[in-house]
Amino acid sequence: MMMLGLGSVGLVLLSLAVQSGHGAQDSAVWSREETTERNYYTRYHNMSEITAWMEQMKRENPDVVSSMVYGQTYERRNITLLKIGLSSTVRKKAIWMDCGIHAREWIAPAFCQYFVREILRTYKTDTKVNEMMKNLDFYITPVLNVDGYIYSWHNESTRLWRKSRSPGTGGCTCYGTDLNRNFYANWGMVGVSTDCCSETYCGTKALSESEAWAVTDMLGKMREDILAFLTIHSYSQLILVPYGHPNISAPNYDELMEVGLGAAMAIKAVHGMDYTVGTSPDILYPFLGSSQDFARLIGIPLSFTFELRDKGEHGFELPEDQIQPTCEEAYAGAQHIITYTHDKAFYSYAATVTATLWTTLLAAWVSSAILL
Amino acid sequence: MDGLLFSDLTVWSMDWTLLILLVVPTVVHGNPTVTVRTGSGPPVGSNQHPNSVPLSEDTQTTTEVREVVVEEVMMTGMLNPSHYPARRAATVVQHYLNTRYGSPYRWIFLSKVHSGSAEDVAEMRKYQLELTMQEIISNVSGQCSAELLFPGGEGQSAPQVQASCEGLLQSNTTAQEEAFYQQHRASNNMVSGNDIPDSYGHMEPNMKPFWHLGGVASSFIMLRESNESTLYNMAQVANFTQLETEKDQLRVNYHVLLHEMISQEIIHWKLLVTWSPEQGVQVLQTELQPKCHNCEAPPNTTN
Numbered sequence: 001m002m003m004l005g006l007g008s009v010g011l012v013l014l015s016l017a018v019q020s021g022h023g024a025q026d027s028a029v030w031s032r033e034e035t036t037e038r039n040y041y042t043r044y045h046n047m048s049e050i051t052a053w054m055e056q057m058k059r060e061n062p063d064v065v066s067s068m069v070y071g072q073t074y075e076r077r078n079i080t081l082l083k084i085g086l087s088s089t090v091r092k093k094a095i096w097m098d099c100g101i102h103a104r105e106w107i108a109p110a111f112c113q114y115f116v117r118e119i120l121r122t123y124k125t126d127t128k129v130n131e132m133m134k135n136l137d138f139y140i141t142p143v144l145n146v147d148g149y150i151y152s153w154h155n156e157s158t159r160l161w162r163k164s165r166s167p168g169t170g171g172c173t174c175y176g177t178d179l180n181r182n183f184y185a186n187w188g189m190v191g192v193s194t195d196c197c198s199e200t201y202c203g204t205k206a207l208s209e210s211e212a213w214a215v216t217d218m219l220g221k222m223r224e225d226i227l228a229f230l231t232i233h234s235y236s237q238l239i240l241v242p243y244g245h246p247n248i249s250a251p252n253y254d255e256l257m258e259v260g261l262g263a264a265m266a267i268k269a270v271h272g273m274d275y276t277v278g279t280s281p282d283i284l285y286p287f288l289g290s291s292q293d294f295a296r297l298i299g300i301p302l303s304f305t306f307e308l309r310d311k312g313e314h315g316f317e318l319p320e321d322q323i324q325p326t327c328e329e330a331y332a333g334a335q336h337i338i339t340y341t342h343d344k345a346f347y348s349y350a351a352t353v354t355a356t357l358w359t360t361l362l363a364a365w366v367s368s369a370i371l372l
Numbered sequence: 373m374d375g376l377l378f379s380d381l382t383v384w385s386m387d388w389t390l391l392i393l394l395v396v397p398t399v400v401h402g403n404p405t406v407t408v409r410t411g412s413g414p415p416v417g418s419n420q421h422p423n424s425v426p427l428s429e430d431t432q433t434t435t436e437v438r439e440v441v442v443e444e445v446m447m448t449g450m451l452n453p454s455h456y457p458a459r460r461a462a463t464v465v466q467h468y469l470n471t472r473y474g475s476p477y478r479w480i481f482l483s484k485v486h487s488g489s490a491e492d493v494a495e496m497r498k499y500q501l502e503l504t505m506q507e508i509i510s511n512v513s514g515q516c517s518a519e520l521l522f523p524g525g526e527g528q529s530a531p532q533v534q535a536s537c538e539g540l541l542q543s544n545t546t547a548q549e550e551a552f553y554q555q556h557r558a559s560n561n562m563v564s565g566n567d568i569p570d571s572y573g574h575m576e577p578n579m580k581p582f583w584h585l586g587g588v589a590s591s592f593i594m595l596r597e598s599n600e601s602t603l604y605n606m607a608q609v610a611n612f613t614q615l616e617t618e619k620d621q622l623r624v625n626y627h628v629l630l631h632e633m634i635s636q637e638i639i640h641w642k643l644l645v646t647w648s649p650e651q652g653v654q655v656l657q658t659e660l661q662p663k664c665h666n667c668e669a670p671p672n673t674t675n
């Protein structure tokens with residue numbers, strides 16, 4: 001009886017391991033009912049709109065969406081993430097995504113919103129998305145640098161703000177620290193400025209900024225559960241892998257490149273756009289103190305930075321009519337990474353369990369054969 | 373439990389930092405610091421080309437010296453086309469092509485780097501590149517071969533570029549350029565505009581040729597200011613004002629915002645630009661605007 005049970009579990013696990021590819025591919029054609037919704041996701045939204053939208057996502061999907069305030073900005077605003085996944089009695093693995101660490105990169109929060117809406121729209125019908133929602137929780141921060149983002153919406157002259165909004169110290173009258181130079185990841189060594197007026201000012205010390213601290217704290221608490229870390233930026237059309245130091249390689253550099261190149265191929269298949277993949281010192285510039293490096297350093301194996309459209313024509317001021325195609329291609333890229341991450345964690349696990357079960361079965365059969 | 377995790381984390385990080393601090397001094401080569409001047413140097417001059425900047429008349433209000441600590445190894449030999457040295461050099465070629473061929477209806481961007489090489493020649497750095505460039509208004513692409521010389525030493529002088537392209541300038545812009553020229557040359561209707569593109573990436577259709585013209589004119593500055601540690605794009609036309617037509621040239625004052633990728637700085641420049649279909653784009657004056665350090669205080673209203 002027990003053998004039968006074990007056998008059937010083994011068969012189920014075996015079939016899971018054999019199942020390949022994604023579930024049913026959703027077509028990109030929008031239904032008429034979604035017209036107003038479609039208009040929402042083709043526009044940029046200010047912070048109050050995004051906050052209201054987060055509440056709406058929770059309201060409309062109470063069994064899969066919850067929110068968490070995990071820190072405060074300098075100006076004492078909440079830093080909020082959405083936790084999305086099918087509820088479970090056991091502790092789940094996680095995927096982390098944050099957007100808007102640099103205020104002027106408006107396409108990034110737009111992408112986080114798109115991503116959330118897309119997984120909520122498809123998890124009931126797309127078997128692959130459903131499986132991932134079952135096995136994983138998605139932790140998504142639509143706007144990390146809330147103060148900076150709000151400031152960039154103030155008027156045309158503030159539109160190109162990048163940093164946080166903490167005031168300068170030591171007599172420096174400028175504002176802000178570059179949050180992506182402020183993490184405890186070889187902080188302050190390369191590709192930064194010690195001038196508080198500079199756009200790449202790394203701060204008075206690592207984690208001087210409460211926004212960087214909030215992420216560090218969450219990642220630290222969840223370190224064992226997070227399988228992949230994605231941070232979204234613009235522009236340049238790149239997929240960056242750790243590390244930002246020209247002479248230090250991540251231990252799984254080959255894997256990171258392989259997955260990154262796969263993501264770039266998935267992106268290109270959507271609208272033909274080329275995204276270049278590599279470490280920052282190779283394809284962009286060397287720099288340290290990034291959130292991506294920190295994530296990799298504390299053991300999160302798959303850590304990527306996306307630099308979305310375009311390549312300089314509009315730069316940070318990407319036209320709204322490019323929001324949808326940009327989000328579609330970035331979604332394909334992110335899904336490639338997430339699917340790889342998920343399958344590596346759950347199919348390898350399944351394969352190990354299956355192997356163990358079959359070995360146990362065999363041992364039991366052999367020993368019972370000997371005893372008889 | 374949390375406290376335990378944090379101290380684990382600290383030990384982890386400190387182990388890594390220690391390792392890196394031990395490893396880094398032994399393996400880092402190259403020029404440890406690069407001083408990036410955001411002032412302007414001698415302009416690119418060449419009166420043979422349709423577009424040009426005169427050899428004098430270059431005023432600046434301040435010269436900012438900014439120390440950027442960059443560990444950069446100067447690549448020599450064959451270049452990886454997707455790595456930054458080839459890309460930065462290719463972008464310089466893009467700026468050069470716009471100074472030569474750009475107009476309100478012709479604006480060229482780098483599409484792809486196919487191959488490249490770099491070598492040291494006397495005090496200078498010489499690049500050779502095979503590229504695809506794209507004219508973005510007509511969407512026509514062309515193959516280009518280019519050679520660049522970045523001058524060495526402390527003197528800030530512009531890179532020298534030679535490039536030949538096939539197929540890039542195919543689009544017939546004559547009719548549009550002529551129409552635009554005739555529309556704006558009369559003095560009774562001076563055009564002006566601001567924030568092109570606006571915060572949402574939007575601009576009115578009648579502003580587009582002025583946006584293109586601003587981009588082409590900015591290329592003169594971006595070409596002149598470029599070196600191996602810079603990557604320039606025009607972020608926005610902050611404003612422009614058309615002046616009286618003189619000597620059959622449209623004249624426009626521009627205030628542009630340039631984005632320099634490596635420092636991530638937004639640099640403000642004012643330009644006096646002339647254009648006609650025959651003479652092409654000329655930049656008569658350029659003036660660097662100082663960065664306003666006291667303009668950053670929080671606004672009174674919060675949202």
